[in-house]
Amino acid sequence: MAKQIDNSEEVNDHQFPNVEKSLRPNGAKDRTVGKIPYMFMWIGDGVNMGNMTLGASIVVAGTATLNIFQTMLAAFISILIISSIFAFNDRMGYKNGVPYVIQLRMSFGIKGTIISSLLRAVPAVIWYGIQSWIGGSALNEIMKIVTDGAFDNIAICFMLLTFVQIVLSWYGFHSIKWVETLASVVIMVSMVYVFTILVSSYGDELVTNWVQIDGNWGLPFFGYIMVFLGNYAAIFLNASDYSRELESGISDGKRGFMYFTPILISYGFILIVGAMTASVTGVTNPPTALAMVIDNSYVTLGVSAFIVLATIATNMVANIIPPTYVISLITKARYKVAVTITGLLAMGAFPWMLVQEDNSEGLDMFIKMYSAFLGPIVAILLVDYYLLRKQNVNVNDLYKQDGPFAGYNPSALLAMFIGAAFAFINVDLAWVIGFVVASIVYPLLSKYAFKESRFKENTIFEKR
Numbered sequence: 001m002a003k004q005i006d007n008s009e010e011v012n013d014h015q016f017p018n019v020e021k022s023l024r025p026n027g028a029k030d031r032t033v034g035k036i037p038y039m040f041m042w043i044g045d046g047v048n049m050g051n052m053t054l055g056a057s058i059v060v061a062g063t064a065t066l067n068i069f070q071t072m073l074a075a076f077i078s079i080l081i082i083s084s085i086f087a088f089n090d091r092m093g094y095k096n097g098v099p100y101v102i103q104l105r106m107s108f109g110i111k112g113t114i115i116s117s118l119l120r121a122v123p124a125v126i127w128y129g130i131q132s133w134i135g136g137s138a139l140n141e142i143m144k145i146v147t148d149g150a151f152d153n154i155a156i157c158f159m160l161l162t163f164v165q166i167v168l169s170w171y172g173f174h175s176i177k178w179v180e181t182l183a184s185v186v187i188m189v190s191m192v193y194v195f196t197i198l199v200s201s202y203g204d205e206l207v208t209n210w211v212q213i214d215g216n217w218g219l220p221f222f223g224y225i226m227v228f229l230g231n232y233a234a235i236f237l238n239a240s241d242y243s244r245e246l247e248s249g250i251s252d253g254k255r256g257f258m259y260f261t262p263i264l265i266s267y268g269f270i271l272i273v274g275a276m277t278a279s280v281t282g283v284t285n286p287p288t289a290l291a292m293v294i295d296n297s298y299v300t301l302g303v304s305a306f307i308v309l310a311t312i313a314t315n316m317v318a319n320i321i322p323p324t325y326v327i328s329l330i331t332k333a334r335y336k337v338a339v340t341i342t343g344l345l346a347m348g349a350f351p352w353m354l355v356q357e358d359n360s361e362g363l364d365m366f367i368k369m370y371s372a373f374l375g376p377i378v379a380i381l382l383v384d385y386y387l388l389r390k391q392n393v394n395v396n397d398l399y400k401q402d403g404p405f406a407g408y409n410p411s412a413l414l415a416m417f418i419g420a421a422f423a424f425i426n427v428d429l430a431w432v433i434g435f436v437v438a439s440i441v442y443p444l445l446s447k448y449a450f451k452e453s454r455f456k457e458n459t460i461f462e463k464r
Contacts, residue, residue: 015399016399023099025102026098026244031097031248032247033247034247035258042266045317047266050130050314052274053274053284053285054367055270055275056274056278056289057278057284059282059284066216066220066275067210067211067215070216071275075267079264081229082263083256086236086259087256088386089237089381090255091252092385092393093244094255098398100240101329106385109409109455111408114329114330118326119370120323122323122370124319125319125346126346126366128345129349131315131319132158132346132347136155136157136162137288138305140152140154141291141304142301142304143157146301162346164312166340169316169342186306187306191306194293198277198280202276205279210276219428223429227367229431233367233378234374236378237378241322274286286307290307324342371423371430372423372430375433375435376420378435383442383443388443404454404458411445411450411453412455415438415441415442418438418441419434447461
């Protein structure tokens with residue numbers, strides 16, 4: 001049977017004296033996020049300019065590739081899959097209080113986790129940079145208005161915004177709670193305002209350029225489902241990082257609802273607004289497109305301020321915590337040091353190469369490529385936890401350098417690379433191909449290969 005952790009902070013200190021505090025299992029006293037703030041956290045994460053850019057990605061060279069019904073259906077299917085995987089993959093973190101980088105040890109081993117965790121951390125750092133570049137663009141719009149055009153330098157605004165996020169991140173989930181609650185309300189109000197302007201002032205253009213087009217039910221439709229899904233592929237992979245902060249006593253079904261509802265409201269809505277904005281402007285960089293749609297310097301100032309706030313809110317949830325834990329795991333650095341390193345790496349991620357004024361194909365391709373690896377990883381975690389181990393994991397063993405999870409699990413690493421290799425056969429469907437292949441290959445390798453592997457212990461394949 002799985003050994004549960006003690007819920008007191010003192011016992012955690014005693015049990016894991018040489019482990020960085022942010023990586024230790026959370027007990028009941030550590031879980032400070034309530035139901036409502038948790039849902040607002042996902043609303044704040046969903047309403048961001050990166051997601052708006054993805055909605056705009058249906059427009060290529062000024063022409064929409066999907067009509068309104070196809071766009072909305074693709075978004076709904078992806079959100080349904082996203083919330084379902086969240087609800088399944090968050091259970092180990094919620095049940096045992098461990099972060100994602102420790103959860104990985106169950107399947108990949110302590111050494112193998114270094115490889116698999118980097119495959120999650122690198123996209124997060126780049127997304128951190130992308131979001132900050134978009135936020136920096138919005139901050140630059142503000143500075144142009146305030147200085148009457150005397151200041152115009154996105155790079156300086158980008159660096160300034162990144163430094164602000166580093167400082168806010170030093171305070172961990174305590175700062176995330178209030179930032180997300182404030183941001184989710186303010187940003188949704190601003191986006192509703194933008195939606196109203198688009199419908200009232202650009203109705204004819206929307207009908208002509210988006211609503212009435214034939215669109216495509218073939219590969220472009222399924223490819224955009226993968227893009228929308230791939231955008232969250234990194235986040236639901238480390239669902240444990242968030243669920244371990246959530247107050248105890250919430251059923252699996254209720255947690256699923258707490259993912260589906262806010263993601264549908266925020267992610268779905270912002271994708272639609274992004275598609276609408278790009279359809280009428282032909283521009284896929286949100287701050288630039290919004291400035292074109294809203295021909296009022298004061299309103300543009302307000303909306304740009306909301307974009308900056310959205311950038312901070314999104315990064316603090318999705319793109320700062322995961323790589324910070326990975327850096328702490330690999331370098332043994334303290335939390336504040338690891339957070340600072342994460343921000344500095346994001347500044348050097350060249351995000352401007354992926355966010356172009358008239359085309360977001362670079363961003364789409366980036367998402368599809370890293371999804372080729374993340375699909376197999378989440379498949380391996382789910383198969384291992386639910387099928388092979390029947391949700392029974394000794395948490396203390398995950399922290400023992402010479403314990404049953406020491407070294408690396410060759411079955412998991414091989415299944416991950418096989419899944420990714422198949423995914424690259426058709427990169428437009430990378431996530432789902434990698435997920436399906438790895439979910440088949442991993443249990444087969446676990447059963448028939450590497451006969452003496454210690455990772456068979458306490459699984460259904462253990463020799464009795």
